[in-house]
Amino acid sequence: MRIDVVTIFPEYLAPLRAALLGKAIERGLIGVHVHDLREWTHDVHRAVDDSPYGGGPGMVMKPQVWGEALDEVCGPERIAAEGRPPRLVVPTPAGRPFTQRLAREYAEEEWLVFACGRYEGIDERVVTDAARRMPVDEVSIGDYVLVGGEAAVLVIVEAVVRLLPGVLGNPASAAEDSFSDGLLEGPCYTRPEQWRGLAVPEVLRSGNHAAIARWRRDRALERTFHRRPDLLAALPDEALDRHDRAV
Numbered sequence: 440m441r442i443d444v445v446t447i448f449p450e451y452l453a454p455l456r457a458a459l460l461g462k463a464i465e466r467g468l469i470g471v472h473v474h475d476l477r478e479w480t481h482d483v484h485r486a487v488d489d490s491p492y493g494g495g496p497g498m499v500m501k502p503q504v505w506g507e508a509l510d511e512v513c514g515p516e517r518i519a520a521e522g523r524p525p526r527l528v529v530p531t532p533a534g535r536p537f538t539q540r541l542a543r544e545y546a547e548e549e550w551l552v553f554a555c556g557r558y559e560g561i562d563e564r565v566v567t568d569a570a571r572r573m574p575v576d577e578v579s580i581g582d583y584v585l586v587g588g589e590a591a592v593l594v595i596v597e598a599v600v601r602l603l604p605g606v607l608g609n610p611a612s613a614a615e616d617s618f619s620d621g622l623l624e625g626p627c628y629t630r631p632e633q634w635r636g637l638a639v640p641e642v643l644r645s646g647n648h649a650a651i652a653r654w655r656r657d658r659a660l661e662r663t664f665h666r667r668p669d670l671l672a673a674l675p676d677e678a679l680d681r682h683d684r685a686v
C-alpha cells in the first residue's frame with residue numbers, strides 16, 4: 440500500500456516510521472511519503488492560509504496551494520504511474536465517523552492520500568475539485584476538535600496498516616479485537632495467577648476451551664452492554680444466540 444500525507448508539519452508524522460509501522464515500511468508492506476504543503480507556495484512568506492470570506496475568526500487554507508499540491512501528489516501523472524487514482528482522505532470533525540469498518544475498507548485500497556487541514560480547515564472547493572478525479576472521504580476520528588489533521592492521520596493509518604496481511608505477528612489478534620464481531624473485547628490477563636490480592640479468573644486457567652470461549656463472549660457482551668449499548672443495539676438479530684440473550 441502506498442500512503443501519501445500532505446501537511447504543513449511533516450515532522451509531526453515521524454511516528455509513521457516508528458514501531459509496527461516502521462517495520463511494515465522496512466518489510467516493503469507499505470510505502471510512506473510525507474509532503475510539506477509549503478513547497479507549493481509561491482510567496483516569500485510561504486503562506487498557506489487567508490482570511491475567511493464572510494468574516495469570522497480564524498484563517499482558511501488556500502485552494503491554490505492545496506490544488507497544486509494534490510495535482511502533483513496525486514494528479515494525472517502519478518495516477519498514470521500507479522495505474523489508478525488513490526482514495527483521498529480529508530480529516531475533519533465534520534466528516535463521517537472513522538470506524539473499524541472503514542479501517543477494513545481502507546485496508547483493501549492500494550493507495551491512500553491524506554490532506555491535513557489546519558486553522559479553520561481547507562477551502563471547500565479543494566474537496567469538490569479533487570472529487571472530480573478520485574474518491575474523496577471527509578472523515579472524523581471523534582466528536583471533538585483537534586488543532587490539525589496530523590494526529591487524525593496517525594490514528595487512521597495505524598488502524599488501517601495493522602489490518603494489512605503480514606503486519607501483525609498473529610493475524611488472529613485483529614480478528615478477535617473489539618468491533619470485529621460488533622462487540623467490545625472483554626478483559627485479558629497474563630501471569631502471575633495472583634497479583635496484589637487479585638486472581639486471574641479460574642475458567643481461564645481451566646484448559647476448557649469451550650468454557651473459555653463462552654466466558655470471553657459473556658464478558659464481551661456485559662462490557663458492551665455497560666459501556667457501549669449503542670453497539671449492542673446496532674447488532675443484527677442473528678448476531679446473538681440463545682446463550683448471548685441470557686447474559
Ligand code: SAM
Nearest residue numbers: 530531532556560579580584585586587588591
Ligand atoms: N473549523 C473546523 C470545524 O469546526 O469543523 C475545525 C477545524 S480544526 C481546528 C483544524 C483541522 O484539524 C481540521 O481541518 C482537521 O484536519 C483536523 N481535525 C480536527 N478535529 C478533527 C477530528 N475530530 N477528526 C478529524 N480531523 C480533525
